[in-house]
Amino acid sequence: xxxxxxxxxxxxxxxxxxxxxxxxxxxxxIQTILERLEEEWPEIAEFYEVMQMSVNWEYATEHTxxxxxDEVALIPPVTGGCDV
Amino acid sequence: MFKITTEVITGEEVREAVExxxxxxxxxxxxxxxxxxxxxxxxxxxxxAYPPMAEKKMAEIAQEISEKWGLDRVAMIHRVGTLExxxxxxxxxxxSPHRKDGFEACKYAMDRLKQIVPIWKREVWADGEAExxxxxxxxxxxxxxxxxxxxxx
Numbered sequence: 001x002x003x004x005x006x007x008x009x010x011x012x013x014x015x016x017x018x019x020x021x022x023x024x025x026x027x028x029x030i031q032t033i034l035e036r037l038e039e040e041w042p043e044i045a046e047f048y049e050v051m052q053m054s055v056n057w058e059y060a061t062e063h064t065x066x067x068x069x070d071e072v073a074l075i076p077p078v079t080g081g082c083d084v
Numbered sequence: 085m086f087k088i089t090t091e092v093i094t095g096e097e098v099r100e101a102v103e104x105x106x107x108x109x110x111x112x113x114x115x116x117x118x119x120x121x122x123x124x125x126x127x128x129x130x131x132x133a134y135p136p137m138a139e140k141k142m143a144e145i146a147q148e149i150s151e152k153w154g155l156d157r158v159a160m161i162h163r164v165g166t167l168e169x170x171x172x173x174x175x176x177x178x179x180s181p182h183r184k185d186g187f188e189a190c191k192y193a194m195d196r197l198k199q200i201v202p203i204w205k206r207e208v209w210a211d212g213e214a215e216x217x218x219x220x221x222x223x224x225x226x227x228x229x230x231x232x233x234x235x236x237x
Contacts (some may be wrong), residue, residue, distance in 0.1 A: 002204050006134065008134055008202065009132055009204035009206070009216050010204075012217045013216070025145060042101070053106075054134075054137060057134075057136055057140050058137075058140075065174035073134055073137070075134070075202050076204060076205055076216070077199060078195055078198065078200070078202050079133070079198070079203070079204055079205040079217040079218075080138075080162055080173075080198060080202075080203025080204070080205065081115050081162075081173070081174050081197050081198045081203075082175065
């Protein structure tokens with residue numbers, strides 16, 4: 001199956017791209033994507049404690065199973081608004 | 085109205101979205117770009133968002149406010165791109181029959197926005213360096229496999 005993976009903020013910067021298409025085996029989860037990214041960016045593991053993931057605009061976990069056409073995003077800690 | 089925009093925020097857009105004859109109060113909040121962070125001079129801020137998810141999460145916050153306070157007219161708009169000192173990054177408007185609920189709901193909306201709405205802020209310092217803001221002293225760049233109590237504000 002094919003999914004779209006989006007990268008924001010620090011993830012966008014570290015991977016040097018904002019999104020990509022990924023071909024995944026049936027039964028793949030977000031964990032499958034993270035393992036692939038680890039090959040390119042091993043330090044990504046340091047972010048797992050604080051990073052969130054989403055599937056089709058809803059927060060998800062690394063165990064969430066994916067389907068054809070899903071839009072997945074890596075969500076670094078959000079810092080919108082003002083006065084952090 | 086729940087919106088991510090690249091345009092200047094005036095506040096009129098959110099006020100008009102919530103006004104109505106049964107409102108005894110319209111609470112309007114602006115977040116603005118401050119010229120320093122803990123004393124270090126800021127040149128400007130750069131905001132990035134995941135617009136469809138951000139707008140969906142804003143609508144969910146409004147739903148939470150409806151359930152908690154029975155207020156059904158909430159509007160939120162957040163700007164993205166480069167913002168100069170003093171410019172408005174976010175505006176929230178809440179209409180309510182009485183001001184107490186309006187103030188509480190508006191504060192709640194901002195608190196939740198900062199928790200669940202996918203928007204990120206990058207500080208461009210006056211000395212030319214820039215970095216993504218790290219909430220709650222969670223460190224991004226240095227290897228920190230485990231947070232300790234001393235790292236949490």
